[in-house]
Amino acid sequence: MKSFKALLVASYGRHYLARAIEGQADISPQALYQVTSRGKQHLGAVGDILEVQETGPEQAVIEKIVERKNLLYRSDAYKSKSIASNVDQILIVLATEPGFSPDLLGRAVIAAETAGIIPRIILNKCDLPNKLPAARKMLEPYIAMGYPVHEMSVKHDPASVEALLPHVQGRVSVLVGQSGMGKSTLLNALIPDAAAQTQEHSKKLDSGKHTTTACRYYDLPPAKESTSAETTSTNSFAGALIDSPGFQEFGLAHLSESELQHAFIEFRPLLGKCKFHNCSHGDEPGCVVRSAVDAGTISAQRVELFRQLRHESHNADTIQAKLK
Ligand SMILES: Nc1nc2c(ncn2[C@@H]2O[C@H](COP(=O)(O)OP(=O)(O)OP(=O)(O)O)[C@@H](O)[C@H]2O)c(=O)[nH]1
Numbered sequence: 001m002k003s004f005k006a007l008l009v010a011s012y013g014r015h016y017l018a019r020a021i022e023g024q025a026d027i028s029p030q031a032l033y034q035v036t037s038r039g040k041q042h043l044g045a046v047g048d049i050l051e052v053q054e055t056g057p058e059q060a061v062i063e064k065i066v067e068r069k070n071l072l073y074r075s076d077a078y079k080s081k082s083i084a085s086n087v088d089q090i091l092i093v094l095a096t097e098p099g100f101s102p103d104l105l106g107r108a109v110i111a112a113e114t115a116g117i118i119p120r121i122i123l124n125k126c127d128l129p130n131k132l133p134a135a136r137k138m139l140e141p142y143i144a145m146g147y148p149v150h151e152m153s154v155k156h157d158p159a160s161v162e163a164l165l166p167h168v169q170g171r172v173s174v175l176v177g178q179s180g181m182g183k184s185t186l187l188n189a190l191i192p193d194a195a196a197q198t199q200e201h202s203k204k205l206d207s208g209k210h211t212t213t214a215c216r217y218y219d220l221p222p223a224k225e226s227t228s229a230e231t232t233s234t235n236s237f238a239g240a241l242i243d244s245p246g247f248q249e250f251g252l253a254h255l256s257e258s259e260l261q262h263a264f265i266e267f268r269p270l271l272g273k274c275k276f277h278n279c280s281h282g283d284e285p286g287c288v289v290r291s292a293v294d295a296g297t298i299s300a301q302r303v304e305l306f307r308q309l310r311h312e313s314h315n316a317d318t319i320q321a322k323l324k
């Protein structure tokens with residue numbers, strides 16, 4: 001039976017679709033395979049490079065997951081759910097309406113920081129003026145910390161989509177956000193044949209019933225050469241977007257206290273300066289983080305988020321210890 005390398009392009013629970021990577025003998029490039037995992041040790045994530053073994057026509061089983069550059073996932077005390085792997089950037093899609101949760105935004109940024117991925121914030125539906133000032137207000141701490149924020153109207157302002165292009169070309173970006181923020185609308189604006197790519201995935205599956213819960217990998221079209229049409233370099237990577245289903249919760253129970261401290265980038269200059277080395281930045285005496293809040297240089301909301309995540313992480317440790 002043939003073994004070859006494939007890119008995991010869609011994930012439905014423990015069922016995956018993977019696409020053969022080009023340039024392998026006896027394997028038609030881009031061929032799609034239904035891939036299963038033999039057991040828990042081979043749970044895949046969209047973006048994984050797999051070594052698979054063919055088991056039948058267009059069927060294969062995972063033999064190995066090539067070491068990941070990074071893995072973005074959520075977790076509570078009991079289980080974890082992967083979102084994507086080997087990504088360069090996370091696009092956090094927010095909207096003026098329905099209002100977004102600042103808690104989820106904060107968690108997505110922390111997830112990105114701990115995975116070593118650049119977060120880029122998109123505020124969509126800026127064509128709806130009523131809630132724009134409130135949304136901007138909630139983003140102020142993130143702008144102050146230097147995170148890139150793009151104000152967009154994917155539906156009504158094509159120039160705002162154009163402006164995002166240079167930031168997604170040549171990179172693998174994952175779209176995350178609550179339901180209804182406009183992730184799929186953005187995907188379709190950036191990838192005109194996204195619907196066709198989805199169709200091709202669905203055709204390969206026995207039924208389309210899992211479509212709404214899937215994370216999927218989409219290829220960006222090759223960049224248009226504005227200067228001349230003759231030199232379209234066919235070998236350079238155009239980039240990709242990974243769409244994820246909207247979620248309401250973003251548990252980060254797997255993060256250790258130290259990982260958390262470092263993930264809050266505005267805390268970094270103050271690390272180790274609190275009186276107690278394991279300061280929770282609550283009501284301990286000599287807390288420099290709280291002093292920074294009082295001085296207005298750190299947002300109180302971010303410290304609240306830190307305390308909440310720290311609490312969830314400790315809880316998960318306690319539960320895990322009891323289960324052992
Ligand atoms: N006014 C306005 N509406 C928009 C804009 N972009 C998207 N929408 C609308 O917002 C709604 C939700 O968009 P989707 O792209 O389906 O949202 P999503 O984030 O993919 O949602 P899930 O797939 O449920 O996670 C749709 O009715 C879109 O037409 C925009 O720029 N302005």
Ligand SMILES: [Mg+2]
Pocket residue numbers: 183184185244245246
């Ligand atoms: Mg969607």
Ligand SMILES: [Zn+2]
Pocket residue numbers: 274275279280281282286287288289290
């Ligand atoms: Zn402190």
